Amino acid sequence: MMSSSTYHDHTLFIEQADVIDLGLWLDGKPVGASFALDCELSGPLSPLGFVSDFSVAKKTIKNTLKKYLDHRFVVPLADEFYELQENKNQVVWQPRSLGDQGRNSYDKNHDYVYVGPRSSVYPIRGAQVSESVLSQEITELVGGSFREIGVSYSRMQVTLSSMSSSPVNQDVCFRYTHGISGHQGQCHRLWHGHSSKVIVWRNGERSPALEAYLKEHIIQKQSIHLAEPGQIVAPSLWDVGSLGPKAQLCEIKYQSASGYYYAKMPASSVFLLPSSTSVEVFAQSLASAVKKEDHLAHIRVQLYEGLGKGSIYCL
Numbered sequence: 001m002m003s004s005s006t007y008h009d010h011t012l013f014i015e016q017a018d019v020i021d022l023g024l025w026l027d028g029k030p031v032g033a034s035f036a037l038d039c040e041l042s043g044p045l046s047p048l049g050f051v052s053d054f055s056v057a058k059k060t061i062k063n064t065l066k067k068y069l070d071h072r073f074v075v076p077l078a079d080e081f082y083e084l085q086e087n088k089n090q091v092v093w094q095p096r097s098l099g100d101q102g103r104n105s106y107d108k109n110h111d112y113v114y115v116g117p118r119s120s121v122y123p124i125r126g127a128q129v130s131e132s133v134l135s136q137e138i139t140e141l142v143g144g145s146f147r148e149i150g151v152s153y154s155r156m157q158v159t160l161s162s163m164s165s166s167p168v169n170q171d172v173c174f175r176y177t178h179g180i181s182g183h184q185g186q187c188h189r190l191w192h193g194h195s196s197k198v199i200v201w202r203n204g205e206r207s208p209a210l211e212a213y214l215k216e217h218i219i220q221k222q223s224i225h226l227a228e229p230g231q232i233v234a235p236s237l238w239d240v241g242s243l244g245p246k247a248q249l250c251e252i253k254y255q256s257a258s259g260y261y262y263a264k265m266p267a268s269s270v271f272l273l274p275s276s277t278s279v280e281v282f283a284q285s286l287a288s289a290v291k292k293e294d295h296l297a298h299i300r301v302q303l304y305e306g307l308g309k310g311s312i313y314c315l
Contacts, residue, residue, distance in 0.1 A: 012050075019308070020069055021193065030177050032178075041057060061145075068122055073114065073192060131160055135160050172211045172214060190252070198286060282311070
């Protein structure tokens, strides 16, 4: 929602200037997220009567987000239990060396390790990656880009909105991270992610019961990671189309266009797909799970990958 305050300067506003998909380190684990960005820019008018040309402002916002944040894994530099280390062209996100006393006082899962190219991670100041901290970071980044191109402003406000923060009609909303090994664009980055929701139709009518079945028995968690057999060091650990076993760790590794990725995480948070971790394959997997539960019905699954996009699969 945009601000309703009154300012002496003129204010340019752009609703949904861009949408970003990324992974965030939240509550001791990687979590996928998708945000739509609204922007207000206040300042004096140029000789042409503009605060900024709309096309220039929108392009500046999009280019800035793509350069720094979109499809990246965002980590807090002041996290109490984890630290970011740099090694040549790679970064490592791993537990700090706290000693036995520190470990005993840590009641969260500390079995996560991440290794990836520098370009895959964006470090942020502070102890956590909250929505307000992320908004402030984006404000500073975009503000710097505006100043570089000579746009003069007195105030800028960035507002983020997400699917998961305002589910409608009790939609089945969740989040997921992934990385598509062979993708030549940004989707190969491990632990980037998306907000998601799934809608199921049975014989042409929406079925809350089958949506609940997916939530409770298949997806099971509010945040999961998608992987394919070729990414997992020991792919025979569990069946395709399900989460891994509890009390076991899963190692993920693959080579991408930008470099080497490695991660260690609880297998119980990893959902194994038969091939690519694209939204199309994920939608097909969920539709197959529903079909097994209700094999005589015509099933249509609509799965969102972020905001306003996704995949539909029918069986």
